[in-house]
Amino acid sequence: MKILTRRNFFKGAVTLAAMPLVASEAKTEAKKPTSLKVVHITDAHMDMGNPDSVEALKMAVSYLNKHYTDLDCVLFGGDNFNNNMKEDSDALVYKKIVEKLHCPVYHVRGNKESSPANDNRIHLEEFKKLFMSYKNMTIEGKDWAVEINGHLVLGLDSCIENANNGEFTKETLAFAKKMLDKGKPTLMLNHHPYTNYWGSTEAKDIHKYVLGNGEETIKALFEYPNLLVTLSGHKHIDNIKMINKVKTITTRGFIKPLDLDEYPMRYIEIKNNEVSEKLIYTTED
Numbered sequence: 001m002k003i004l005t006r007r008n009f010f011k012g013a014v015t016l017a018a019m020p021l022v023a024s025e026a027k028t029e030a031k032k033p034t035s036l037k038v039v040h041i042t043d044a045h046m047d048m049g050n051p052d053s054v055e056a057l058k059m060a061v062s063y064l065n066k067h068y069t070d071l072d073c074v075l076f077g078g079d080n081f082n083n084n085m086k087e088d089s090d091a092l093v094y095k096k097i098v099e100k101l102h103c104p105v106y107h108v109r110g111n112k113e114s115s116p117a118n119d120n121r122i123h124l125e126e127f128k129k130l131f132m133s134y135k136n137m138t139i140e141g142k143d144w145a146v147e148i149n150g151h152l153v154l155g156l157d158s159c160i161e162n163a164n165n166g167e168f169t170k171e172t173l174a175f176a177k178k179m180l181d182k183g184k185p186t187l188m189l190n191h192h193p194y195t196n197y198w199g200s201t202e203a204k205d206i207h208k209y210v211l212g213n214g215e216e217t218i219k220a221l222f223e224y225p226n227l228l229v230t231l232s233g234h235k236h237i238d239n240i241k242m243i244n245k246v247k248t249i250t251t252r253g254f255i256k257p258l259d260l261d262e263y264p265m266r267y268i269e270i271k272n273n274e275v276s277e278k279l280i281y282t283t284e285d
Helices: 006-030 051-067 089-098 124-131 170-180 203-209 214-221
Strands: 035-041 073-076 105-107 138-140 143-148 151-155 186-189 227-232 239-243 246-250 264-271 274-281
Touching: 035 151, 035 186, 051 089, 073 151, 089 124, 105 124, 105 151, 138 170, 143 170, 151 170, 170 186, 170 214, 227 264, 227 274, 246 274
Parallel strands: 035 073, 073 105, 151 186, 186 227, 227 246
Antiparallel strands: 035 264, 138 143, 143 151, 239 246, 264 274
């Protein structure tokens, strides 16, 4: 008969105590979220000189807080505010409004944020301080990444200082590649669209609105199997097209309502690497 010593007793007790912990950890792992739910708002052009634009943004916040309570985040795609007020006064009003959303908010710049009328408006460093200071962000230069529910959201700055047109720098492309190399299902957010999807024949129009190195970017990034969807804006015209196997979305400008009370946003859900989306509109209800 085996004698139960004090040493053996405590050894067995430790083993038994550890068993439910292991089972609990396994159960937690099994429940790990496999979906990502976001709303994309681009080209809001909030302008302190236009009270309707301020009220529209407030309406969007109220609408999402009421009807989309399970969002993981809201993504703002540039030209968020017109950057035409003294110092950072309009940026602070914008920030106060959107941070009333029930979920995290993330931003990239558009040409309005990168082309201030003079030195009294915010520039890149001020933008980063106001909108890229979240603890969960990985930041390199003017680009960022956040991990949410096992997914990667990339915020890439496609702006050229003091210009309406855009282009990814070699540093931005290198950062995107490094993040995509992690292999996580990825959503990519920036301001300028990758292609002339509206079929313009005017060189000036294409230069202004299409990412200057769009073809290079598609070749460099769109072969990654884990890049599932991209979100852009700038042209204010809605479009969805597949490039390779990437769902490439340009969302209609928020500034262009169907009527006074219905401003466009896009709801996107990624579940088991499948992307679904729909346009949604603010209402007063």
